[in-house]
Every structure is written in C-alpha cells, then in structure tokens.
Amino acid sequence: MKSTWKSDEGILLYETDGKSGSRKIDIFTPNNGRKIFYVPKNIINKNGPGGLLPFSYIRFSYTENDEQSLVNQYESQKIFHIMNLSYEDLNAWYYFIEVVQTFYPLNAVDQNAFRILLQVLVKGKNKNNRVVVLIAIFQLLQESGFFSQDINNIPLSDEGIHLLNACLSYDWQEDFPVSIKKETCKEIISFMERWILTECDVTLKMSGLLVI
Structure with a gap:
C-alpha cells in the first residue's frame, strides 16, 4: 500500500545521528505535540544540512508507518543561529x-x-x-x-x-x-x-x- 504524504511544521528542538547517515530530529508542532522524525541522507543532501539546526522553524512533508516517520522534504528558517x-x-x-x-x-x-x-x-x-x-x-x-x-x-x-x-x-x-x-x-x-x-x-x- 502506498504511503500518504503528510505535511506539518514546528520548532526543531534537537537533532542527532540516525542510521546510514540519516538524522533523528525532535520537533514540537502546534497541532501534534512533540514528534520524532527521521531524515534520510539523500533528503539531507537535497535540502541541505543547515536546515536541521536546533531552534529552526521547519516546514516539512513526511510519510509514516508503525515504526517511524520519514521526512521527504523540508525547508526551515533559523529563529536565531545556535552556532553564534x-x-x-x-x-x-x-x-x-x-x-x-x-x-x-x-x-x-x-x-x-x-x-x-x-x-x-x-x-x-x-x-x-x-x-x-x-x-x-x-x-x-x-x-x-x-x-x-x-x-x-x-x-x-x-x-x-x-x-x-x-x-x-x-x-x-x-x-x-x-x-x-x-x-x-x-x-x-x-x-x-x-x-x-x-x-x-x-x-x-x-x-x-x-x-x-
């Protein structure tokens, strides 16, 4: 069965290493609370790693199954730059x-x-x-x-x-x-x-x- 794409947005709180070059991200969304997503390496390469910094406001689409939610694409805006x-x-x-x-x-x-x-x-x-x-x-x-x-x-x-x-x-x-x-x-x-x-x-x- 083909997965349905969903869209959401929220504040990216935290990101860490996932498997095979992916990233695990913790996002606080207004309508679904805190959720954990995984961003595959090829999606990071396509959309840019800078969009996954903590304290960014992120808009994204994803698919989910019983095990995990996978981000398909994203764009983000830094609320402030954590590296500074x-x-x-x-x-x-x-x-x-x-x-x-x-x-x-x-x-x-x-x-x-x-x-x-x-x-x-x-x-x-x-x-x-x-x-x-x-x-x-x-x-x-x-x-x-x-x-x-x-x-x-x-x-x-x-x-x-x-x-x-x-x-x-x-x-x-x-x-x-x-x-x-x-x-x-x-x-x-x-x-x-x-x-x-x-x-x-x-x-x-x-x-x-x-x-x-």
Whole structure:
C-alpha cells in the first residue's frame, strides 16, 4: 500500500545521528505535540544540512508507518543561529530543551506550550538568553501541570517569590516588569532544581548549568 504524504511544521528542538547517515530530529508542532522524525541522507543532501539546526522553524512533508516517520522534504528558517551562542548561553538552551523533552511527552498536543516556545525563541534573539530561558522554563513547568504550587507558600525570599511570580505571569510582548538580580535568579534556579528532583523524581542532566 502506498504511503500518504503528510505535511506539518514546528520548532526543531534537537537533532542527532540516525542510521546510514540519516538524522533523528525532535520537533514540537502546534497541532501534534512533540514528534520524532527521521531524515534520510539523500533528503539531507537535497535540502541541505543547515536546515536541521536546533531552534529552526521547519516546514516539512513526511510519510509514516508503525515504526517511524520519514521526512521527504523540508525547508526551515533559523529563529536565531545556535552556532553564534556563547558556551554559557548554549548550556542554557540545552537546559531548556531537556526540560521540554522531560515534561512534554511525545504526541501530547499543547498549543499554549508551543506559543511559549515560539515567543521565547523570538525573544532570545535580542535579549539575555539565560534570563529568557529561566522565564520560559517556569512557564512551561506551569503549563505542563507539574508545577502548581501556591507561590506564596514556597520557601523563597520575598525577592524570590516576586521574581517567580513575574516569570509565571510574564507577557512576552512586554518588557520584563521587575529588575533581575543575579542572586535572586540563583535562588529560584536552585529551588526549581530541588523541586524537580524531590517532587518529580527527575535529575536533569543539565542541572547546575543554568547560570545567570
């Protein structure tokens, strides 16, 4: 039976080596959630490897069977160029990717999360990457349903609670409403990592590498 071509689009989060020169890519789509696709070597040669960089907005067609989804063609636009990031900024974005992959399972549709992802990547072009990542992580944890605590009962300083509230309620179209102090950022990052470990029983591989 001939496979039917399908079309989709989304944010390319991660890519790694597949078999026989292919690439395995993780894409967060607005209507189908996170999905894993494989891009054959001949398609990469035809469409160009630069279109498979993380944080690109990618439009593509694919076929799928019970085992995998194969990309037939693609075009992409870089939201920002990952190769231009500093080591610290790069760590922050990989931290961000790990949070998305941990708390957003494959095929779980969440259009609000997709909008947050898109806004944070656009904002990350012109603002402090690590602060943008910090804000987005808390918003994505809240959107995922894993983080639903009463903010005022969290063991943080007044400044920490104020900053956390600002992160959770931030409108990406506006300037961030509070001043950002390094020590306060460190406090809420430490709280987040402890919370993920104790409440979610998850140890992030990138834990400790989000430094403001």
